Amino acid sequence: MRQDHLITATQLSRDDIEAVLDRARAVADDPAAYADRHAGRVLALCFFEPSTRTRMSFDSAAKRLGMNTIDMGDVDSSSVSKGESLSDTVRVIEGYADALVLRHPSEGAATLAGERVDVPVVNAGDGAGQHPSQTLLDLHTIREDHGLDDLTIGIMGDLKYGRTVHSLAAALTEFDANQHFISPESLRLPRSVRFDLHETGAQIREHEELEPVLDELDVLYVTRIQKERFPDENEYHRVAGEYRIDAETLDAAADDLTVMHPLPRVDEIAPDVDETDHARYFEQAHNGIPVRMALLDTLLKNANPDGDEGTEV
Ligand code: CP
Numbered sequence: 001m002r003q004d005h006l007i008t009a010t011q012l013s014r015d016d017i018e019a020v021l022d023r024a025r026a027v028a029d030d031p032a033a034y035a036d037r038h039a040g041r042v043l044a045l046c047f048f049e050p051s052t053r054t055r056m057s058f059d060s061a062a063k064r065l066g067m068n069t070i071d072m073g074d075v076d077s078s079s080v081s082k083g084e085s086l087s088d089t090v091r092v093i094e095g096y097a098d099a100l101v102l103r104h105p106s107e108g109a110a111t112l113a114g115e116r117v118d119v120p121v122v123n124a125g126d127g128a129g130q131h132p133s134q135t136l137l138d139l140h141t142i143r144e145d146h147g148l149d150d151l152t153i154g155i156m157g158d159l160k161y162g163r164t165v166h167s168l169a170a171a172l173t174e175f176d177a178n179q180h181f182i183s184p185e186s187l188r189l190p191r192s193v194r195f196d197l198h199e200t201g202a203q204i205r206e207h208e209e210l211e212p213v214l215d216e217l218d219v220l221y222v223t224r225i226q227k228e229r230f231p232d233e234n235e236y237h238r239v240a241g242e243y244r245i246d247a248e249t250l251d252a253a254a255d256d257l258t259v260m261h262p263l264p265r266v267d268e269i270a271p272d273v274d275e276t277d278h279a280r281y282f283e284q285a286h287n288g289i290p291v292r293m294a295l296l297d298t299l300l301k302n303a304n305p306d307g308d309e310g311t312e313v
Contacts, residue, residue, distance in 0.1 A: 004302060005114040005121040006295065009132040009167035010196070014174040021140050023294035024287075031064060034293060038300055039066035044097035046072045046090070047124070048080065048104045053263060054124045054134070057288030058101045058296075065293055070096060087116050094119045099299060102126075120299035128161040128190075128229055134262055135167040137291040138221070141284040145258045146218045148175040154213055156182040157223035157243050157268060159189045161230075164262040165223055166193050173200040180213045181206045184239050187225070210243070214252050220245075220278075221260045222268050246270035250278055260284050 003011060027034050043062040047055050059069050072078050072093070080089060086109055093100060094117040102113050103124040110123030110130075125131040142148060153172065159165050159181050169189070172179055179197075181189055181204060188206060189197075197204050207213060214220070222245065230236040244267060250257065261269055261281040273279050 006132050006299065007110045007114050007121070007123045008130045009135045009171040012171060017136065017139060017171060017174060020136055020294050020298055021143055023297065024140050024290040027293045028290040034065055034297065036066040037297060041067045041098040041300065042096065043067050043069045043296065044072070044093045044100045045069055046093060046100060046102045048075050049125065051103055051124070053285050053288060054103065058292050061289050061292035061296060064289065065296060086112060090117050099296065120303050122295065125163055129163050130167045131163040132167045133292060133295055134164045135171045136295060137284065137287045138168050138260065139171060140287050140291050141260060141280055142219055142258065145280065151175060151177040151218055152216050153177055153219040153221060154180045154182055154210065154217045155221045156210060158187050158225045159183045160187045161226040162223040168221065169193065169197060173197060173202040179204045182210050184208060184242060186235065187239060211252070215254060217253065217257055219258045219260060223262065224264065224266055224268060241267060244268050244270065245273060247272040247276050250276060253278065
């Protein structure tokens with residue numbers, strides 16, 4: 001992977017993805033070999049929206065590479081609350097850090113940040129746009145269970161606003177996956193995402209119900225209905241709770257079906273699924289550590305090609 005920033009999943013080739021995932025596997029197998037690899041470097045965490053997994057796993061991943069982290073904190077306690085622009089904010093923060101992780105409510109925010117600064121930028125979610133580092137950990141989780149070839153996946157829930165869906169669907173085209181999208185009509189994939197998928201020749205089908213396709217799936221990727229992105233809360237209440245699965249739902253699934261969710265969940269996966277052999281969402285979240293270590297290692301190596309760290313693995 002020879003990239004300066006990670007802004008969208010569409011920028012990643014199959015080789016790029018496999019290189020990061022191979023490195024993530026190496027990190028997981030021998031974390032001590034990476035412990036001081038980026039000692040003295042600093043990662044800036046800039047979250048303009050709430051986060052538990054992405055913020056904390058990047059923080060943990062950086063520290064496990066020997067880095068320090070600085071956190072912009074809540075928007076209300078930063079100078080963003082005084083009206084500072086995103087452009088000025090990231091241009092200042094690049095002077096304090098060697099890489100920057102950015103979550104922002106506006107689609108395109110990470111693209112803008114990447115244009116303004118020279119240090120590597122990771123898009124940690126831009127509105128309803130993309131969340132590519134989530135995609136890398138999703139693919140790592142899928143690869144560990146099923147491999148990435150000949151995959152049939154169902155992606156269910158809020159396909160309109162779900163940025164993890166947009167990134168994952170794009171990346172899966174690199175592996176010619178059969179993709180089934182299951183949602184209410186009002187939460188279908190955005191037209192632009194469907195267009196881009198069709199342009200790649202991707203095999204995609206759309207459904208309003210899970211039941212007809214459930215037994216074909218290797219992976220069921222469930223997503224939360226993104227209440228915070230609905231312009232009309234009444235519309236949220238009309239669709240919330242429609243796409244809920246429980247252990248009984250999965251009686252009709254293949255024995256080796258993997259159930260994933262980027263989390264947080266609200267009520268779309270009942271707690272009794274946690275006790276089944278299908279549930280993989282907590283391991284998925286934990287995979288954020290080796291995958292984000294591998295990603296930071298790769299981007300920092302690209303940014304510092306003459307350094308002695310980040311040896312190819
Ligand atoms: N999956 C994910 O992005 O979770 P957070 O919003 O908690 O970071």
